[in-house]
Amino acid sequence: MKNSEMEQDILKVLVTEEEIHSRVQELGAELYRRFEGKKPLFLGVLKGSFVFMTDLVRACQLKSDIEFIAVSSYQNATVSSGRVQIIHDLQQDITGRDLIIVEDILDSGHTLAFLKQYFLTKGAASITIVTLLDKPARRAKAIAADLAGFVVPDEFVVGYGLDYCQLYRNVPYIGVLKPEVYSG
Ligand code: PRP
Numbered sequence: 001m002k003n004s005e006m007e008q009d010i011l012k013v014l015v016t017e018e019e020i021h022s023r024v025q026e027l028g029a030e031l032y033r034r035f036e037g038k039k040p041l042f043l044g045v046l047k048g049s050f051v052f053m054t055d056l057v058r059a060c061q062l063k064s065d066i067e068f069i070a071v072s073s074y075q076n077a078t079v080s081s082g083r084v085q086i087i088h089d090l091q092q093d094i095t096g097r098d099l100i101i102v103e104d105i106l107d108s109g110h111t112l113a114f115l116k117q118y119f120l121t122k123g124a125a126s127i128t129i130v131t132l133l134d135k136p137a138r139r140a141k142a143i144a145a146d147l148a149g150f151v152v153p154d155e156f157v158v159g160y161g162l163d164y165c166q167l168y169r170n171v172p173y174i175g176v177l178k179p180e181v182y183s184g
Contacts, residue, residue, distance in 0.1 A: 015174035023149045028059025040098040046070035048104035051161035084114040095123035103131040104161045109141030
């Protein structure tokens with residue numbers, strides 16, 4: 001990984017692999033405490049959550065099932081358009097289910113504000129929002145996570161599922177992208 005083509009585009013490491021692993025174990029344990037005896041549905045928001053989802057469900061040994069929804073509001077831009085599009089919808093009825101929404105980042109809040117309302121109209125019994133990263137500096141919607149892994153500054157972060165133009169999702173840590181990569 002060191003000195004790979006991707007690595008050369010990273011300005012600095014914001015959260016290391018070890019820090020992520022340790023925090024994900026804590027989040028899994030906390031979810032276990034909150035949902036012990038229940039059967040929540042882990043609902044990952046694609047694409048960004050795909051790495052976090054796989055680690056989080058294994059860190060939380062509940063008898064739970066998983067589901068995904070794919071949305072996009074950035075369309076490869078660096079600022080949210082505010083228009084959230086469903087690209088791949090739920091494949092099951094969520095009426096009466098306790099949902100654990102799994103996100104990689106809560107940024108402007110457009111995505112989660114939209115999804116929370118959408119899942120409520122679909123009949124969810126409860127909604128718990130878990131995000132690996134929380135970037136409060138750019139919040140445009142009044143929405144908060146129930147559990148957040150790390151609060152991050154207003155920098156362009158990639159890795160552990162987060163992309164820039166669909167790249168860097170497989171960087172194993174959270175890194176800050178060099179400005180020259182996205183400014184031309
Ligand atoms: C990213 C991320 C969240 C959302 C958060 O998704 O995965 O879903 O943005 O930003 P917000 O709080 O400003 O709405 P994106 O639309 O880039 O699609 P992706 O998950 O496929 O990367």
